[in-house]
Amino acid sequence: MATREIRDLYGRHYRVGETDRQLLGRPRAVLLATACAAMAAVGLLQYGFAAALPVLDPTFPHTEPLAALAVWVACQAVSAPLAAVLYRRLRGSPAVPLLAAAVLSGTALLTIAYAHTLPALVLGYGVLGGLGAGLTYLTCIAVVTEWYPERTAARAGLVSGAFALGSAPVAVLAGTGFFTVAAIVVAAVLAGSAIVLRKPPRHWWPPAIDPQRWAVDRALNPSIPHNIPAVRRWSAATAARSAALPAICVVVVLTSTLALFDLAYLGGYGQAPAIAALAAAAGLGRASTGTLSDRLGRRRTLGVALALGGVAQFGLLTAVHARSTAGAVLFGALAGAGVGTGYSLLVALVRDFFGGDALIPIYGIAYAGKAIGGVAGVVLAAVLLGAAPSATLITAVAGLAGLCTAALTLTLHQPGRPRTLPTAS
Template sequence: MPTVPRDTRDIHDYYGRRYRVGERDVDLTGRPREWMLGLAWISMFAISLFQYGFGAAVPALARERGWSVGEALTVLAVWVVCQAGVSFPATWLYRRVGPRVPLLVAAVLCAVALLALAHDAGPPVVTYSVLGGVGCGTVYATCIGAVTQWFPERVATRVGFVSGAFGYGALPFVVLVSFADPAVVLDAAAVLVLVAIGVSGLLLSRPPANWWPAHIDPHRFALDRRVNRSIPNNVPAARAFPPWAAVRSGMLPLMFVVVVLTATMALFDVAYLAAHADATPAFTAASLGTLAVAAGLGRVWTGSLSDRLGRKRVLALALVLGGTAQFGLLAAVRGGTLAAVVLFAGLAGAGTSAGYSLLVSLVRDWFGDDATLANYGIVYTGKAFGGVAGVSLAGAYAGAPSTVPAFLVAGGLGLLAAALTARLHQPGRRVLSVPGA
């Protein structure tokens, strides 16, 4: 059984942050912490089909069951509200009881939701949207929380890696559901999702509060750029900001608005490509598959890049890319060229997805370690509002003669989000002289 070393102690660094040092990951769990990373990745991969995969299933389900575009998009919109809206209570639950109970409950909810989508004749707003949304949101928050605690020195890259699976993991389902019987694919997916998340729930654990890997000196990591490549672009918080203080700083509400705008743009792309009037199975699979893969890889890439260039700078650049890509996607859709649609769907996915993973690190860097999950839970809730706006915008123009206004609005919102990101600043930041900077 794992043993706890006797020399375990709490220390503080130059910024006042607390660390629990002396315990190796194998002392705590009997396994390297990469096991926990893998379990979180598997769970995120499993729930990836709910957002992008549902979009790919919309044309087939609408044909078979007589759903209107509005009914299909309502299912997606309510799912987004529940998935994002549960983030704050889900992070609270994770902090209280750990990952096991949330993941096991979420595994059942997600499996029931997929079975309902496979067999309900009418739009399964309650069973798929509510149960599936709550289940997926719980998985998302729990996995992000566990990764943040197990990799405190590499939050951006590891969160990017895990949350990336929420995007590219949908590709197999997108392809299968576009060409095979949706009910069969959904039944199989329900079993796989139940097993994947259930096993992760049984095995995933969290370290003690403020745990720090024993092989890294936290004092050197805080100040030496040879150890921490993120210096000097990402300076730690001046002090801890609990949610009420983070809101009063003005920066957390501004981040919330950025998420609302980003989610509007991102969910507009998913919903519009799903409900595109002239879509063929090849078009749906190619466009949404590319969007999902690019969204996942974009999170991985920007997470690593933000260590070198700074979180805020990379986030702003990614949003400029996502906003600009809307205009290219407009031209591609109007031109009817699949290759162009795929290209700009990929650029849009890469740009719009970066905010969700980067904001975890940005919230931690600016508001402190102690309330990272609570503050991020508040910020991520903005996706619920943006998701409804984006899906509604897509529904309004899905069958319209001209889609120009919709894409102009989506692109404009993305560029506005980039401009607001440039106005973000770290609250209470002290001017520090960092050795080696």
Template structure:
């Protein structure tokens, strides 16, 4: 059976599949947005480019920051750890507020823009480490988290039938958007200009994110593009291949229900482990390259290559996962990430610069590509209506991974050296790959269990 309701002047109907899931069809993106839903890809992508600076360019700025503020290297990377904790930790509470109508997507973006900008202003003028932690770590991290979670969530809502490729593209901006700043922090960031540079970065982040966020708008709950039949999984038509490999969730899971399936906690553990490895590579590849005696061009290029591939790889695996399946793609990416840690270590030990850049390329691919896969897996498994909360729960694992990858990573390096740290990171990623094999969509044991409902009931509303 099916039900209907009216929230706009456009006719729509709600159809229910054999498992009871509701799809709202009939309204086009132009009916709701006044234009193409493509803007809900391009605007989030631009905003993600803006906030990427804090995480991916930080390693290149670390030396100057330590010198200017008289911090130890461990102090500097614990500051990044605090930023990561708040960037990841805000996703779930913000998601719950959005789903209850208390906090709109636009409000989340504008708030995030102000806080993220303030983070850089504080980092520029902080009189001590405590102020820097409060400003950059807490406020800046919270702002970046609001922007990140909102951008990822809104794309999945507007592209429920092709979320892998679209989410991957948007997620990629969070990495390669930092590339210009990586080179600026390496070649043109010193004790004489650091305040001006950081203030300009703060203005750039604030303006780019705020302007993008002004146009954010969520679709109605259960919305599905009218030109795609959500029930025809096996037919030869546009979108059917992606739907067959990654069928829609059997129902809309509340967070507590998603936790009880066991799959959400498993995703949390896998993401926590891989995020830690990824952040470790982002934080310490530049210091490792310097310690191995590589020149500044190779040092900056290795991080630039990592960021570019980290971002473009997200779009590529998103597209690939639409075609061969999200879980299969995720396992392959985690295997690559684990192997790359040993490769970076080997290249550094041998002093081979071309090989180091090659493994930086591979590490960058593995270290970013898993993010959009988890972002797409969550609504695939648990539905779109509560995705802000469900993905917020999964993504919150990054706060643990961030602490391990950056702050604890510095302590491991101090105790075991880079050999021990990179070896441990590689093993952790390989264990995460093994755990990913246990993932399965709740309520649907096998893909061949998918059956279209040939005669759905519906009710039309004008």
């Protein structure tokens, strides 16, 4: 079949005629598995570090290492827009950011094992590790969404889920000796992914599916009618001037505040089993809600999940203060499954609102909101761990924050679409 470019009734472009095997020499599923492996490896820098807080160098004061986690979150999120620009400029292979991530992430894990001063931990783990994780996260999401344009939500959910799920089994093993081995393994996995991962041609579409029929046929595309395509093609600059992108960023800020607060708080209390449960549930939740949102709608799925995460706070923080490991594991899993959904649905939500042409740059801008929310969550956890206020206050603040975030999703509205017309649910 000759390569040609066609459009659907929404004006979206599709390049058809080339199979994944012709372009890669292998099925695109190999790239999906490789991206998941890279994300699972780099997820150790977030969840593994939180689980290891009690076994770090004992010379660190109780909450001091949380400063390094806050810096890591900020660097990981802020690097997303930069990584998006780099990805767009690369041709064929995203090897450069992934090879850089291999060096940066390996160095960060060695720092966790051997750093004895806070400045060294902040620089090696916080700054270098954050940059390495950010490069990996954005690059893997970008590669998979471009190779799976017909299943963006489901496949982005798998990749995002791997970031959390991959670290769950080792969260309970995290210790200084473990991180020495992990540094070698993670660097090798990221370097290997740099060799395997490739970018498809712009607007590539699998030839086995008719894109014009896919745009209107509910049997072929289960996302219809709950997720209506963008009204036009948006650039990153025009999206930033709309009311929708700032609203999405606010949701990301609040979601990441809650997510990193839970993680830092559990780490400060030495609740490694609860962190493992949180990471596992977050991974499974992210992996499943993408497909679920195709059938129920992005906003509805996101709102229900965040409401679950908000309600779970009441049980989680009460269980931690009651020193109930079983309760912390149970409610940690519920909190992870609910709150973690915000990250997995972000890609599909951005595509529905602004179209696919500038998906990666706009997604990078929205994801950068994690820098504000994540730092706020870690700082709040550090303050509460140091002050040891009543469990009632902590529970009320965290639970209400989650419920308010869920309510905020109801205000999200596609830019350029009059409110009298149908909108995505």
